[in-house]
Amino acid sequence: MGEQSHRQLDNLSDPLISWLLTGNRPVRFVATFGICLLFGFGLLVTPRVQSADREFSRALVAVSHGLVLACGGHAIRDRAILRAPGGFAIEMQDGCNAVNVTILLWAAILAFPAPWATRTLGLLAGSLILQLLNILRFVSLFYLGQYNMAWFDFAHGYLWESLLVLDTMVVFWLWVNRIVRLGAVTHAGA
């Protein structure tokens, strides 16, 4: 166990040290980040991925519906639409399923020099956190819409989306911090 973790840390230290010591790393990060971001969004708007994206939205609405019911609430699900008994309905459309912020996180993680195992862990854990937050966002909007439409428009269009971007930034920051801590331990021990 100790040897395995030591090997993992050794693997981790090399890209980190080169990141710290090589002058053009930030430029490479920005370029890779931009390319990954464009590639991700470019892929997202293709018809095939759009179709998968709609299916993903339906799955998220199913989870949100289950959550509402589990908490004692009342809602009816119709594909990607969640309906309240009072008549209010909310649909999870493209751009509301946190795929855009997930692409943002993925681009940042893929652009940062780190071993693939660490990257994969960051991609999976980060995506899971963002999706959980997005379900919370969707359920909160479902109730806010029943209460006040003006506040719903504000929270839906601007507030929640900005908060998700801030969360994405902090998730990435935590991931980088974890790498740095692990790398620093190896560097000190070497």
Next chain:
Amino acid sequence: MPALETHARFLLRGSALLVGLLVLWWFVLSGPMLYLLKEAAESFVDIQENAAGGWTVSVPLEASLPAAPGRPAPQNIHSVDFDIPRTDVNGFTFSIPVFWAIVLAAGGRRSLRPLMLGTALMCAYELGSLLVFFRITARSAVAQIAGGQDASGKWIGALGHYLVVNALPFIVPLVVALSLHRELRAAIFPLGKAPELAIPSLLPDKRKVRRRTALPRSL
């Protein structure tokens, strides 16, 4: 865990500032910002405010429509007119308070310069993205009227629209804040020695309270 505290403080402070500044923008600032944006954009395109508060935009665009069943002879277009609801236009001013929230959440003694410079950059970005949005909308309208756009043309139009409306308004404030705020950038990207990010806590410092209460016992 001092690192976790920094993240948590940034997140708490950033979230509180986002809520506060976006509410301020929604109720107070969006009107004047929209007015200034319209004045600036009118240097490039003709904009009229309609009765519903939205904009009627006339984008200069040279295009020729080929003959079709409903159009016996080819037709030349010199400009495209379309309406944009006020809620859609509002989206081109909201990145500025998001940028402010990120920079103010990072705090630090040298936040004023990135705040001022970043605001100027964000204003330029908002104007640029609005003009790109006009162009994309006009081109897509012409393509629809002309009928039959190839797959790559459709994809480029969809990507441009997605970036300008759904992605960049949220990403650009983050990128500009990270580019200009040295302490925030150094905190996230560990590139050697850098000034430490000093985010004021929203809550009383538990360690200080604990130390104060623990001190008499140790004595």
